[in-house]
Amino acid sequence: MIPNEHPVTAESLVSEVMRKKNEGYRFVTMSSVGLEDGTTDILYHFDKDLELAHLRFNLPTGEKAPSVSGVYFAALLAENELRDLAGLEFEGLVLDYNGTLYLDPSVETVPLVNNVKIVDKKA
């Protein structure tokens, strides 16, 4: 548990992020961490007057998270990065790199979930 952290659900995530924006918070970034039960916690970090605030969203395995890139444009890179590295998918991403922000299209597995295996191009 991080100080000044609040849990959100899939239904309330975008409205809570919108509330942060209306309150004058700057979007800092997003973090993800895989949990033992197979779900993933996504943390949304905001700053206002040098005070950090965080929203925590637990994403069940196999489900898509609502994108907040429509609220904060800056979130698009963080969401694309989490898609590449942690295999998370976002619904409504304003610019979707389709898993190729960092990774080559030939990469078949997700770095932070499994070891990367490069498909043999000759195969």
Place this chain on the structure above:
Amino acid sequence: MSNRTVIPFGPQHPVLPEPIHLKLVVEDEIVKEAVPALGYVHRGLEMLATKRDYHQMINVCERVCGICSMIHAVCYSQSIEELMKIEVPERAQFLRVIWSELHRMHSHLLWLGLFADAFGFEALFMQFWKVRERIMDINEATAGNRVIVSVNVIGGVRADLSQEQLRWILDELEIVEKEVKAMENTILNDYTVKSRTVGAGVMTYDQAYELGAVGPTGRGSGLKSDARMLGYGAYKHLDFEPVVHPDGDSYARSWVRFHEVYRSIDLVRQAAAALPEGDLAAKVKGNPEGEVVMRVEQPRGECLYYVKGNGSKFLDRVRIRTPTFANIPPLLTMVPECELADVPVIVLSIDPCISCTER
């Protein structure tokens, strides 16, 4: 009738020390849109947190970026120290400030040289890099390395500065200050420099805040935001006021970085004057457990670490948000409506570090 063309900018380009690719949609030499493409130097360093123990991760974090290596190590160390409730000796905190500000100076001097080179002023480029050598010599003489100084350990620092070394550093910084001052009129007032930078890549205060701009990129648009104002480490004992310029163009961003060299010299002087006696590092027992978010100010801006420990020597997660990563969305708003010839200067004006960005 408009004639739109897509022009690739990068990943290999004379002004780019590191590879980033921009797809520029241009209409009669005017850029209408820019779409970034990354992935040329992604190394998967965050993944190493599960493969290297939390002491070894300092070396990994230092290699996220050579130029900011000291401050990456400070941010990571502070994260672990916070998780393990380690009280870092005061002397170590001041020494961290001294090496951090030396890093900021050599980063800014490197950038000022590259920036001069971007608009074709090679003599100025060489002058800035000549001055930078003094800082590199200080790093080498005090830590053994010119760029990745590797002085941080969990709980403090591994190297000390003697009174003789401190006097020498201050003497060297006096020369650096004079030599930088000698270039001030050229970099800030020269007609040819201003003709390439004033009005190029304007980002307003509101855009900077909305898009999450950090560091000199944000402060060049009037954002009075600097993580050193948080007072982490020994900064809480030092007088510090961030450098801010309201204009939001490439000139304003270079003005901020130039004046931050003076600010860093001042901080080193303050830290050297107030350097207390004491231990260099606290003893470390056990393993980190829990979650923490830590922020520091790197030469390019705010850097954030999210670290999760599980009570073993390996961490569950290290997440690093580097300043250039935050400054790419702002860059995408600076480029539209500029002339194609100004793109290199504007891209360089955010001081892009792609190694940092991709990790």
